Amino acid sequence: MIPDAHISKQDAIAAISEFRAAHKLISALQKQAMDRWSAGEDFAYTDEELANYKAARDHLLRSLERNPFNPTVHWLLANAYGEIDDDTSKLMKYYNSSLELDPNDDDVLVARMGMHMKAGRFGDAQRDLIRLQQLGSSHAGPMAEHLRKAKDNGEPADARESPS
Incomplete structure (x- = not known):
């Protein structure tokens, strides 16, 4: 849960500055990695890219400290914890x-739904799918198909509805 807070103009400006620094680093490392991966190299970040990603995460954390109400900062932090540390709890x-903060962000819903499916939490994935459908998201159809296939793959019963 996100605490209520008063954000000063100075904090808002500082938070945006930190966010922009993080975004710049992440965009550069993603371009670098995608170019390499498209050339058939291993799907992993180099040590330099990981160092830049960690620096970007530090910027995001400072941004969040100054302004906890930017949903994009939360989303990018989720991705950073998942990709850098494989920390699905923080993700x-x-x-x-x-x-x-933004229940209508279909890109984040898709990402979370994918994590629910990966963990076998099909009920949670179904709830995200219903929200995608309510939003009229173009992702709803393909994600419904992914969910159907995930269910058909016979995930172990004990993995299906573990808590989020």
């Missing part, structure tokens, strides 16, 4: 807080 925490 889900920040997807959830992003959606708390």
